[in-house]
Amino acid sequence: xxxxxxxxxxxxxxxxxxxxxxxxxxxxxxxxxxxxxxxxxxxxxxxxxxxxxxxxxxxxxxxxxxxxxxxxxxxxxxxxxxxxxxxxxxxxxxxxxxxxxxxxxxxxxxxxxxxxxxxxxxxxxxxxxxxxxxxxxxxxxxxxxxxxxxxxxxxxxxxxxxxxxxxxxxxxxxxxxxxxxxxxxxxxxxxxxxxxxxxxxxxxxxxxxxxxxxxxxxxxxxxxxxxxxxxxxxxxxxxxxxxxxxxxxxxxxxxxxxxxxxxxxxxxxxxxxxxxxxxxxxxxxxxxxxxxxxxxxxxxxxxxxxxxxxxxxxxxxxxxxxxxxxxxxxxxxxxxxxxxxxxx
Amino acid sequence: xxxxxxxxxxxxxxxxxxxxxxxxxxxxxxxxxxxxxxxxxxxxxxxxxxxxxxxxxxxxxxxxxxxxxxxxxxxxxxxxxxxxxxxxxxxxxxxxxxxxxxxxxxxxxxxxxxxxxxxxxxxxxxxxxxxxxxxxxxxxxxxxxxxxxxxxxxxxxxxxxxxxxxxxxxxxxxxxxxxxxxxxxxxxxxxxxxxxxxxxxxxxxxxxxxxxxxxxxxxxxxxxxxxxxxxxxxxxxxxxxxxxxxxxxxxxxxxxxxxxxxxxxxxxxxxxxxxxxxxxxxxxxxxxxxxxxxxxxxxxxxxxxxxxxxxxxxxxxxxxxxxxxxxxxxxxxxxxxxxxxxxx
Numbered sequence: 302x303x304x305x306x307x308x309x310x311x312x313x314x315x316x317x318x319x320x321x322x323x324x325x326x327x328x329x330x331x332x333x334x335x336x337x338x339x340x341x342x343x344x345x346x347x348x349x350x351x352x353x354x355x356x357x358x359x360x361x362x363x364x365x366x367x368x369x370x371x372x373x374x375x376x377x378x379x380x381x382x383x384x385x386x387x388x389x390x391x392x393x394x395x396x397x398x399x400x401x402x403x404x405x406x407x408x409x410x411x412x413x414x415x416x417x418x419x420x421x422x423x424x425x426x427x428x429x430x431x432x433x434x435x436x437x438x439x440x441x442x443x444x445x446x447x448x449x450x451x452x453x454x455x456x457x458x459x460x461x462x463x464x465x466x467x468x469x470x471x472x473x474x475x476x477x478x479x480x481x482x483x484x485x486x487x488x489x490x491x492x493x494x495x496x497x498x499x500x501x502x503x504x505x506x507x508x509x510x511x512x513x514x515x516x517x518x519x520x521x522x523x524x525x526x527x528x529x530x531x532x533x534x535x536x537x538x539x540x541x542x543x544x545x546x547x548x549x550x551x552x553x554x555x556x557x558x559x560x561x562x563x564x565x566x567x568x569x570x571x572x573x574x575x576x577x578x579x580x581x582x583x584x585x586x587x588x589x590x591x592x593x594x595x596x597x598x599x600x601x602x603x604x605x606x607x608x609x610x611x612x613x614x615x616x617x618x619x620x621x622x623x624x625x626x627x628x629x630x631x632x633x634x635x636x637x638x639x640x641x642x643x644x645x
Numbered sequence: 646x647x648x649x650x651x652x653x654x655x656x657x658x659x660x661x662x663x664x665x666x667x668x669x670x671x672x673x674x675x676x677x678x679x680x681x682x683x684x685x686x687x688x689x690x691x692x693x694x695x696x697x698x699x700x701x702x703x704x705x706x707x708x709x710x711x712x713x714x715x716x717x718x719x720x721x722x723x724x725x726x727x728x729x730x731x732x733x734x735x736x737x738x739x740x741x742x743x744x745x746x747x748x749x750x751x752x753x754x755x756x757x758x759x760x761x762x763x764x765x766x767x768x769x770x771x772x773x774x775x776x777x778x779x780x781x782x783x784x785x786x787x788x789x790x791x792x793x794x795x796x797x798x799x800x801x802x803x804x805x806x807x808x809x810x811x812x813x814x815x816x817x818x819x820x821x822x823x824x825x826x827x828x829x830x831x832x833x834x835x836x837x838x839x840x841x842x843x844x845x846x847x848x849x850x851x852x853x854x855x856x857x858x859x860x861x862x863x864x865x866x867x868x869x870x871x872x873x874x875x876x877x878x879x880x881x882x883x884x885x886x887x888x889x890x891x892x893x894x895x896x897x898x899x900x901x902x903x904x905x906x907x908x909x910x911x912x913x914x915x916x917x918x919x920x921x922x923x924x925x926x927x928x929x930x931x932x933x934x935x936x937x938x939x940x941x942x943x944x945x946x947x948x949x950x951x952x953x954x955x956x957x958x959x960x961x962x963x964x965x966x967x968x969x970x971x972x973x974x975x976x977x978x979x980x981x982x983x984x985x986x987x988x989x
Contacts (some may be wrong), residue, residue, distance in 0.1 A: 439706055
């Protein structure tokens, strides 16, 4: 199978997707921004009037971002999900995505693997109305580069530089489970099969918090997605906003315990280790954001409207840096560093 | 040097670029679509009202799209140029680009190499007003994935599917020299040093035909860029438009000879080989386009306005497929196939 047949067979929209995303006026037509999809030199999008375009790109490399034996449908899902998570962090509504794909010869020949990869990507693309509109395929070491495009009303994007002293620090969902699964897959520890399966789903099939990001427009002062670990990603907000923060270890622990399967992990690890997993684990694709205390009920309403669990875990302070308030009332400094791909 | 320092040092806009591209209102401010650049979860762009967004992405893999010893400044230039070439083929005006970059450890440590790579990219980005607004860096086998964003008035994009029977077929600049250089670098043949240097510049530093693409809006019926060889890329137009074409070998030869350094190649290769280089060589990043005969003077004016040499090399016909009219009056079929990354 050649390059162009490969694209035609696997990556062009399937009828269901085409129905939703084609720009032709069908009787039940849904307004779509896609003017021209796969097959020309460029894709053409028509954002709604007055909208700004939000753009993010992420590259996934075999052996670094995913294990060689990952289920291809999950890989397709994750490649799009980690990009959608960036749109969520900006409060942007997804419009479309492109995929550049380098494939070793054995993958290019593996029709079932490619079909599953494309199927996983398209399932999430359909669910989030973010159709694949273009891309590139080439031979090379396995590498997926997704770029996503979203729209947000001018001036309403959630940014990293808007946190203010006195803001609450909030985080969505649960943290640390992706790292829990990665450690088990790497042989750092063992997990009971049920916990491993649940944690592995969090690692391989993260849920981008698009609905929450949209609901937080006009409420949150700042936001980022948790891709490199809570401490690091909150650190980006602190540096961009020239502020500091103190997190409550107790509240952060409750966030970890919010997942139904987390109670079982509590018996396996000490609290210190669990806290470290949550603070620095990464690959969570939750949102960390700040909002003023008088917006607490609005934040809770945004969480309910988007069916997303939220926890208030700390406070923005004038003093730079990140601190942790322990159960014993002691405050300890925390390194506000993200995962670094080139760290020694 | 860590990932974030690497981005800060090399890939954030330098003062000159920042002056042009920042969204702050400077006294001599030029309207810029970049609302938010590198450093947040997403970049934010504001296309002009009524504009459609043109998007293209290309992935460059070491050993396949470039040789390991290529000058890094040229690699940075080319990674952006091949994407800008897609915007040119659509008649779109560049707005911004993103870069996802996988680096092996020895490259990540090589400050001079990175500075040259970023310098080459930024030089073209500044010249074409297409600033780098975001991206991703990771460890991995060397891979550059550029995505470009341009804007074009709604309905005015040049597309592959608009060629009509009777249209002239035009091509810009010169063809075949990139392949000439590649063959010399691969040891397929030898070239005199001066010809090699000139041809190698065409291979490593292609000129995206942005100004020509803009000038052809409203004149050309269809267009594509010549990245995989003239026969293949014209083939894309023919299939998308459900037409065929006959090229004049004499005129195509003149196109090859248009470059100042091509006369010297004529003595080294027979005409048949030169013709094959021009028709199937690839990596030219010229535009192939069609326009009605009554637009010939408008096409010539567009070429002059954009300082781009143009040649009229054939005609669109109703009969599908691609044919070549020889000097002896014989018509031969030509395979309208593009370079295929997964061909055996």
